[in-house]
Amino acid sequence: MIDKQTEILKAALRLFVENGFHGTPTSLIAKEAGVANGTLFHYFSTKEELIVSLYVAIKKHLSACMAIEEKSEASLKEQLKNIYITALTWGIDNTTEFRFIQQFISSPYLLKLAPEEIQQKNNKILQLFQEGIDGQIIKNMPIDLINTLVNSHLFGVSQYINQSQLAAQQQENIINSSFELIWDMIAL
Amino acid sequence: MIDKQTEILKAALRLFVENGFHGTPTSLIAKEAGVANGTLFHYFSTKEELIVSLYVAIKKHLSACMAIEEKSEASLKEQLKNIYITALTWGIDNTTEFRFIQQFISSPYLLKLAPEEIQQKNNKILQLFQEGIDGQIIKNMPIDLINTLVNSHLFGVSQYINQSQLAAQQQENIINSSFELIWDMIAL
DNA sequence: GTCTATATCTCGATAGAC
DNA sequence: GTCTATCGAGATATAGAC
Numbered sequence: 001m002i003d004k005q006t007e008i009l010k011a012a013l014r015l016f017v018e019n020g021f022h023g024t025p026t027s028l029i030a031k032e033a034g035v036a037n038g039t040l041f042h043y044f045s046t047k048e049e050l051i052v053s054l055y056v057a058i059k060k061h062l063s064a065c066m067a068i069e070e071k072s073e074a075s076l077k078e079q080l081k082n083i084y085i086t087a088l089t090w091g092i093d094n095t096t097e098f099r100f101i102q103q104f105i106s107s108p109y110l111l112k113l114a115p116e117e118i119q120q121k122n123n124k125i126l127q128l129f130q131e132g133i134d135g136q137i138i139k140n141m142p143i144d145l146i147n148t149l150v151n152s153h154l155f156g157v158s159q160y161i162n163q164s165q166l167a168a169q170q171q172e173n174i175i176n177s178s179f180e181l182i183w184d185m186i187a188l
Numbered sequence: 189m190i191d192k193q194t195e196i197l198k199a200a201l202r203l204f205v206e207n208g209f210h211g212t213p214t215s216l217i218a219k220e221a222g223v224a225n226g227t228l229f230h231y232f233s234t235k236e237e238l239i240v241s242l243y244v245a246i247k248k249h250l251s252a253c254m255a256i257e258e259k260s261e262a263s264l265k266e267q268l269k270n271i272y273i274t275a276l277t278w279g280i281d282n283t284t285e286f287r288f289i290q291q292f293i294s295s296p297y298l299l300k301l302a303p304e305e306i307q308q309k310n311n312k313i314l315q316l317f318q319e320g321i322d323g324q325i326i327k328n329m330p331i332d333l334i335n336t337l338v339n340s341h342l343f344g345v346s347q348y349i350n351q352s353q354l355a356a357q358q359q360e361n362i363i364n365s366s367f368e369l370i371w372d373m374i375a376l
Numbered sequence: 377g378t379c380t381a382t383a384t385c386t387c388g389a390t391a392g393a394c
Numbered sequence: 395g396t397c398t399a400t401c402g403a404g405a406t407a408t409a410g411a412c
Contacts, residue, residue: 004396020296022210025387036397041389043395099294106287106294108208139369145348145362149369152344153337160336174333181327181337185373192377213405224379229407231377 005043007033009054017099021051021107052112055104058097059117065090066122076132077183083125084154084179091158092171098158122147129186138186146186153182193231195221197242205287209239209295240300243292246285247305253278254310264320265371271313272342272367279346280359286346310335317374326374334374341370 001007011033015024026047030040044050070082091098104110110118129146132138138146157178161171189195199221203212214235218228232238258270279286292298298306317334320326326334345366349359 018296020210021208023296026389027387037388038390038398039396045389047388103294106291108206108211141365142352144352148344148348149341152340152347156336156340159340160333164330164332177329181373185369214407215405225406226380226408227378233407235406 001034004033004035004039008035008040008043008050009057012050012054013058013096013100016051016054017096017103020103021109026050048109048112051104051109054100055109055113056117058101061094061097062087062090076128076135076137077187080125080128080132080183081179083128084150084182085175087154088157088175088178091154092161092175095162098162102155125150132186136188139188149185150182153178153185189222192221192223192227196223196228196231196238197245200238200242201246201284201288204239204242205284205291208291209297214238236297236300239292239297242288243297243301244305246289249282249285250275250278264316264323264325265375268313268316268320269367269371271316272338272370273363275342276345276363276366279342280349280363283350286350290343313338320374324376327376337373338370341366341373 008029012024012029015029015032018024026040027037029050030037033040040050044053066083066086068082068086070079072079074082126143126147129138129143133140133143157174161174166174196217200212200217203217203220206212214228215225217238218225221228228238232241254271254274256270256274258267260267262270314331314335317326317331321328321331345362349362354362
């Protein structure tokens with residue numbers, strides 16, 4: 001066992017996705033994590049704090065994966081494609097985390113987050129959209145709308161790929177071509 | 189009061205969206221519906237049955253709104269646009285129901301649904317996609333994928349419109365132009 | 377069908393030894 | 395930090411009068 005706190009988070013993630021927040025008692029989380037009931041409450045003072053902490057930890061993991069240096073000499077489209085593929089790949093490689101995020105943001109627990117945590121730190125992406133509009137490469141519409149549409153698209157594609165059992169080759173095809181789809185949508 | 193069963197469903201809808209399934213005791217639902225605790229369990233033998241029944245009722249409402257006769261002489265694009273606008277308008281006019289559906293399908297309660305309830309009855313739409321592919325109007329890709337992408341798009345646009353407080357005119361603009369966006373994506 | 381009253385149980389959280 | 399043991403609250407669901 002690496003670290004009890006980590007074990008608790010791991011068990012909680014799996015159980016929440018499987019049974020929901022309501023359907024998962026803290027006692028079961030502790031049991032599956034291989035720790036005592038009281039230990040859980042040593043690390044997380046309430047169940048709600050555990051849930052929110054788990055969300056924050058997953059978002060941090062995602063952010064870390066997204067923080068790959070990209071070559072700035074690449075074209076705008078290439079830059080966006082890199083970011084898109086990275087995010088999509090993460091969603092496919094981390095199905096459970098992905099489903100947890102979906103469950104969390106659809107739940108009222110979202111409101112328990114501090115407002116500064118809730119706003120996404122993808123200023124970089126928003127900035128790229130703005131550049132695209134200024135350079136008349138991307139359709140002129142609110143960047144928040146573009147952002148929402150791209151995110152929804154990512155969710156949809158991830159869901160489709162996770163659900164349908166595809167051969168590796170087909171999966172690769174869809175990942176690559178799905179960016180072209182969203183690009184067709186936002187590009188002029 | 190029209191009907192106690194309906195009052196229970198109405199109260200449950202509001203409270204579930206506000207506080208989540210976990211955060212909403214049946215006693216509170218009964219209280220807000222203006223009925224006794226035992227009455228709730230007369231109509232719904234368990235809390236879970238209440239949750240699932242609510243989902244089914246909302247989907248039924250949505251289906252009813254979608255079941256408008258369309259003129260079959262319209263072009264494929266026009267037919268799809270009509271369906272799209274109807275669905276989007278429903279999501280905007282029924283924010284609470286919309287958020288409930290989102291919460292429900294992201295939760296493990298989804299698995300409690302009978303399989304025949306889970307599969308969408310929008311064969312009509314899938315059929316239109318197929319026609320579009322056959323007629324080389326729509327890009328050749330799996331129709332399930334197209335369906336997922338269109339649904340995600342609808343979710344995204346609804347969310348955007350519901351969140352941002354727009355003037356009626358702007359809202360109208362986005363509703364109309366957002367179909368063109370998704371069309372650019374799927375059309376050849 | 378609707379109510380009141382309550383049984384039963386489980387869960388979140390705490391106390392305190394080690 | 396970790397455990398065992400347990401409290402007290404509040405939940406679902408039932409029983410039975412009306």
